[in-house]
Amino acid sequence: MKLVVQVKLIPDAAQARALERTLHTVNEGANQVSAASFAVYGLKGSVRDLRSMAYGELKARGLGAQAAQHVIKRVVDAYSTLRANIRVGNLGGEGSRRRRKAESKPIVFRPDAAHTYDDRCLSWNHDARTVSIWTMDGRLKNVRFAGSAAALKQLTQYRKGESDLVRRDGKWFLVATCEVPEAPRYEPRDWLGVDRGITNLATTSDGHNHSGRRLDRYRRWQARKKSEIQAKKTRSAAQLLKKRARRESRHATHTNHTISKTVVAVAQRTERGIALELLQGIGGRVTVRRDQRARQSSWPFHQLGAFIAYKARRAGVPFIEVDPAYTSQRCPRCGHTERGNRPARDHFRCRRCGLAGPADVVAGVNVRDRARSAWVFVTMPPPVPT
Template sequence: MQVKLVPDAAQASAIERTLHAANEAANRVSADTFAHCGLKASVKELRSRCYGELKDAGFGAQAAQHVIKRVADAYTTLRANIKAGNLGAPKSKRRRKAESKPVRFRPDAAHTFDDRCLSWNYDAQTVSIWTLDGRIKNVPFACSPDALKQLTEHRQGESDLVERDGKLYLVATIDIDEPEPFEPVGWIGVDRGITNLATTSDADNHSGRRLERYRRWRARKKAELQAKRTRSAKQLLKKRARHEARHATHINHKISKNVVAVAQRTGRGLALEQLDGIRERVTVRRDQRARQSSWPFHQLGSFIAYKARRAGVPYLEVDPAYTSQRCPRCGHTERANRPDRDRFQCRRCGLAGPADVVAAVNIAKRAATAWVFVDMPDPVPA
């Protein structure tokens, strides 16, 4: 849950200085870690090497521990990504670059505060936060009434302080119990795509021409700014990129909320296709490459997944193989069943319709089959 801090000038100066100092300290700890331990950094070893230095720099005990843990967690994540192959082969440029230098933290990167460093007053909508200039009390925060209610009832554990575009935010962890999923009377398949961001087996398309015009306009403006190659153009590009990311998140939230609401109202489950590795697996035309890479399809799927869990709607991901080429009526699968991007026409039985809707229907059918095996009780040993 994200809330916006509304400090006065003195409070903002102290909080920003603390955040920047914490990230500078994390960079020093990271450089020392890389020089002496390489990528194999543990919290215990970092604590023995750097705790005293952080205390001498003015950090309290808990703040110093959080700086050390952030650095250790960053190296743990880096090792996991290397092991999983997310940074490429051993000799790839991206992997060699990641392994050749210490992890760096941006000056405005998120820093962790626990309940010893940060306390909340929900009635007054203020927080008390530790800084290098001492404890600062009565720092106002702003959020919606629904967000405040969730914070009051479900906030747990640590919160992150982050700065974006000169504004300060607190990202709090909330722990909400998930209801048990109900037994679905059917399934809604959701096919994600480039032209239609989401198409359901009920033939509901979520995107529309207005969004497509907006994305084309953004692409033209981006190209114009990139051609200038000036410092101000680069700054404006970064600002526009953040604006576009927020717009995409807003659209994905609207789509996922609509899809989950329909499933909950009709007592059906939701099924999506697995999109792991889609950029390496799927080839598209040159004019669609940027569009495929720019839209956060994985984010849309994650939004649908967590909203479904909160509503108690059953959720499954199924194998996407041949969902756009398989006939949902007779089962005939052939590339020629899809003569172009928008149309499906079975070469055997003649079934025809929008290709995205046919794919969504196939996804729903696969989910119904998979749910039978998910719901089956474990065999009783003899």
């Protein structure tokens, strides 16, 4: 399975200037290629088309052969992503304002947008923790990098493929692709159902609850600070808002990593599989109170599920997603399903048999029960042809 590992570069002043000039130059070249491609091919230029059109000009700018190839490929990939978003309706229907805006002008790359390096342009010295990297000022050698012990171990053992040079908040990073082997998957003894929510971020069928109160307080504090900064209406205020938004996103990502790590560890220790609700399209299916709308739209439910899925695969823990319909309204003992079974957000009480308990735990139990049935069909051998 593919994972990415991020390490922090620690360049000196001269090396930082060379890296900055390199990013600005390659992104200026990408903008030039994008404009030329849009003028001739619209949104449909191919690598072959752009190579014959722009390779010589990029070389004339001083880019190396591999750097020019990567710039061309980045432009083609950006237009491919735009076409895919238009095709699936992410930019609205035909004639919508967002779609017209996207289709009417070429894609523009930021001056500090990430640039891709392969092993011809970037080499790693893991023992000395340095890299040798191509720049517009020549090859920079002995550029130091640092990272966590786990990240450096992954990088040393499993790095494979390309890496991206990233500048964020004045700091430099290399994001490397690693091909990490998956552990053999065992046959689960049972299942651990996980219900995801807004107030309680994750609740398991065992009754363990990962509350979102602390995170909610942090986000409310951030919202107050944002409103104070927005009132200033200055350019520096806008930059500070972006910085705070990235900080809040990193905080949410860290929380999701912590929850997913705990859930996978419990399942692995007890030799159970993990079952989640398939929450695709939750925004259109679920109606929440006014005071929870912002949290529902901004909380990364999908990210938490993705973290649990990849950590489970890496640990060899079976993973499955089940139908989420009525998991919070169905009684796991008698099967009776109705809205009245959940008189309040936090409480469940079956109107037929009287079973009562925390609503999120009941939902987790229903997810677990559905996983037991679904796993039989997932692992069923294919029919023998007659």
